Amino acid sequence: MNGLVPAGEITPYAPLLARTRTIHRSVDPVRYDCVTVIVVRDGSATVFSEFGQQPVKVGDVILLGANVLCGSQPEKHVTVSTVCLDTDYVLDQVRWQYSGFIRDRLDAQSFADNIYTEPAQVLSLGEARAGTLMPWLDELVELSIDGGFARHFFRMQALWFSIAHVVCPLIKVSPVRLSETQRAHTSSYVATGIAGSRRYESRCARPRSCCATNPNSVGRWASSPPRRIFHRLGSAVCSWMPTVRHRWRTSR
Numbered sequence: 250m251n252g253l254v255p256a257g258e259i260t261p262y263a264p265l266l267a268r269t270r271t272i273h274r275s276v277d278p279v280r281y282d283c284v285t286v287i288v289v290r291d292g293s294a295t296v297f298s299e300f301g302q303q304p305v306k307v308g309d310v311i312l313l314g315a316n317v318l319c320g321s322q323p324e325k326h327v328t329v330s331t332v333c334l335d336t337d338y339v340l341d342q343v344r345w346q347y348s349g350f351i352r353d354r355l356d357a358q359s360f361a362d363n364i365y366t367e368p369a370q371v372l373s374l375g376e377a378r379a380g381t382l383m384p385w386l387d388e389l390v391e392l393s394i395d396g397g398f399a400r401h402f403f404r405m406q407a408l409w410f411s412i413a414h415v416v417c418p419l420i421k422v423s424p425v426r427l428s429e430t431q432r433a434h435t436s437s438y439v440a441t442g443i444a445g446s447r448r449y450e451s452r453c454a455r456p457r458s459c460c461a462t463n464p465n466s467v468g469r470w471a472s473s474p475p476r477r478i479f480h481r482l483g484s485a486v487c488s489w490m491p492t493v494r495h496r497w498r499t500s501r
Contacts (some may be wrong), residue, residue: 265333265338270329271323279319284314292328294323296319297319305371310371311369340361363490385408
């Protein structure tokens, strides 16, 4: 059931985009290079994708991975809200959601490949539960059409998180089985305190020994105007540049 977001509306680029459409004709299978979440709001249709042929109705959600073909044949009509998510944006969320197991952004890709093995799924929320999504979807679509993603970033992200909080528990995932090498890597990762035991601790800008021996030095350091520091840095660079220029000319 793609073709729900016309190609012309994808620009200007934003990692999170939402649209609502009513479809009256069949849509040939197409694919997008993003994760797509489609919520059926009214009517019904038959969807064709990697899960085969499956009917969808009000309260169903179609989840499509990036570059997954999908087409649809509505029965009279079907109204859907579609949320398109950049894959990098989604992987960043996976990385922090599972920060106790994933060391960095690169690990997030293989982790996601292991647990999200079904590239296309139909999730049955039911009309009542799907109804709670409608105000969030409407506002998300409104902000997305308005443009200015940077201006609406926090609100759009909050709306998406509210939608994901309802949808994601129903996504089918596969149990992750780690190889011996991966287990050893994860064990050392946790043992060294990199994952699962990070703390938000204050850090002194100067050596701890200096602060311990002279508590007043912290106040003097903090009260030093930043512009004075940058002025000194700029003066040093300016005095150094003629020497570099001279050496470069004589070396030619």
